[in-house]
Amino acid sequence: xxxxxxxxxxxxxxxxxxxxxxxxxxxxxxxxxxxxxxxxxxxxxxxxxxxxxxxxxxxxxxxxxxxxxxxxxxxxxxxxxxxxxxxxxxxxxxxxxxxxxxxxxxxxxxxxxxxxxxxxxxxxxxxxxxxxxxxxxxxxxxxxxxxxxxxxxxxxxxxxxxxxxxxxxxxxxxxxxxxxxxxxxxxxxxxxxxxxxxxxxxxxxxxxxxxxxxxxxxxxxxxxxxxxxxxxxxxxxxxxxxxxxxxxxxxxxxxxxxxxxxxxxxxxxxxxxxxxxxxxxxxxxxxxxxxxxxxxxxxxxxxxxxx
Ligand code: CP
Ligand code: NVA
Numbered sequence: 001x002x003x004x005x006x007x008x009x010x011x012x013x014x015x016x017x018x019x020x021x022x023x024x025x026x027x028x029x030x031x032x033x034x035x036x037x038x039x040x041x042x043x044x045x046x047x048x049x050x051x052x053x054x055x056x057x058x059x060x061x062x063x064x065x066x067x068x069x070x071x072x073x074x075x076x077x078x079x080x081x082x083x084x085x086x087x088x089x090x091x092x093x094x095x096x097x098x099x100x101x102x103x104x105x106x107x108x109x110x111x112x113x114x115x116x117x118x119x120x121x122x123x124x125x126x127x128x129x130x131x132x133x134x135x136x137x138x139x140x141x142x143x144x145x146x147x148x149x150x151x152x153x154x155x156x157x158x159x160x161x162x163x164x165x166x167x168x169x170x171x172x173x174x175x176x177x178x179x180x181x182x183x184x185x186x187x188x189x190x191x192x193x194x195x196x197x198x199x200x201x202x203x204x205x206x207x208x209x210x211x212x213x214x215x216x217x218x219x220x221x222x223x224x225x226x227x228x229x230x231x232x233x234x235x236x237x238x239x240x241x242x243x244x245x246x247x248x249x250x251x252x253x254x255x256x257x258x259x260x261x262x263x264x265x266x267x268x269x270x271x272x273x274x275x276x277x278x279x280x281x282x283x284x285x286x287x288x289x290x291x292x293x294x295x296x297x298x299x300x301x302x303x304x305x306x307x
Contacts, residue, residue: 004302006295007111009132009170016298017139017174020147023294024140024287030068031290034075038068040300045071046098047125048081048090050105051225055261056125056133059288060102066292072098091117100299106226121299123292128163128226129190134168134260135290139175141284142216145256151176156214156251158182159241159268160205161189162221164260169193172200182210184237207241211250218258219243219268235267244270248278255267257282 005011012020013216021173026250030037033123045064049057057073064071074094076082081090093244094101095118103122108129115122124132142150155169161183172179179201181189188194194201204210211217222238223231248257257279265271274281 003119004299005115005118005131006197006299007108007115007122007124007236009135009167009174010129012174018290020136020139020294020298021143023297024136024291025143026154027293027297028140028287028290035093035268036066038066039297040064040099041302042070043067043069043100044098045069045100045102046074046094047071047102047237048074048076048079048094048104049125050076050081050103051126053104053125055285055288056102056104059292060125063289063296067296069099072285073300075182076116079105088117090114091122092119094118095120095122105231115125123295123299126163127236128224130167130170131163132167132170133288133292133295135166135171136295137284137287138168138260139171140257140287140291141155141258141280142256144283144287146215152178153215154178154213156180156182156210156217157219158210158217158243158247159219159238160222160224162224164218165189166193168218168223169197169201173197176193176200179200180204180214182207182241187237207243208250209248211243211247211255214255216256216258217243217248217251220260221262221264222268237270241271242268242270243266245276248273248276254278257305258284261285 035045062073066067074156091114102121102125104125106128108127110125111124157165166189182204223232263274
């Protein structure tokens with residue numbers, strides 16, 4: 001039987017996505033009550049990180065431990081991947097020994113190639129193209145603050161048309177959100193996704209117009225991992241794309257602000273906004289833990305069902 005993978009939000013049906021998000025809320029409440037839930041003793045998660053991480057690594061590692069299993073951190077520096085062992089061979093070997101795999105890398109095609117050869121479910125922990133695990137946490141946070149039915153909510157994305165922006169487009173399609181994207185010319189998100197989202201996504205150049213009457217405003221760094229050498233050019237190109245108090249003032253008075261973190265105060269977001277009363281970034285970061293536990297549970301149990 002082919003395992004279920006989670007390389008993008010589209011790997012779940014809209015109903016399955018809602019199921020995972022509901023389960024994430026239950027697991028969070030259970031965790032808060034101090035109740036142990038460890039249904040996966042001896043299950044092992046293999047984690048390949050070709051880029052840096054704080055939240056993704058900690059949430060997967062802690063999540064697996066809380067579920068009764070364990071996680072192994074693998075980097076190209078100290079595995080044969082860094083010495084040129086093909087990803088397909090690594091996929092066959094790693095998935096013969098662990099129960100679920102998470103990969104953070106550069107090219108999205110690499111995660112797809114890994115998944116094609118893996119006998120265990122593969123989770124995308126961020127590629128240059130998307131970051132679907134972050135969207136599970138972001139959607140969970142939106143639900144916490146806006147109620148379980150988020151259909152029709154207006155989300156403003158301001159800044160770079162990057163992996164997070166692409167993921168928000170997928171979320172708009174899956175959850176029936178209205179997404180307003182404000183990016184500078186030349187930094188547009190994936191054209192195919194935009195086409196697919198027609199009717200749900202509007203592309204603008206003015207951050208204030210994007211934020212108008214929004215229920216939520218989100219942004220991300222101007223230079224993603226792998227783009228560090230473009231930082232100074234991007235500082236100029238994005239100079240008018242900071243989420244500041246003026247931008248937030250365009251949104252609904254009770255709108256929330258999200259940022260996947262790490263953040264650069266004074267660049268994509270002012271300190272006043274990220275550290276202010278509308279910011280929900282700490283809930284968002286914590287929700288990585290609960291949402292991914294729900295995802296792991298879904299993938300492992302779904303795998304059992306189809307075995
Ligand atoms: N948001 C996020 O994925 O954070 P890390 O890069 O720290 O994992
Ligand atoms: N867009 C950012 C997200 C980090 C979690 C990056 O890819 O670096």
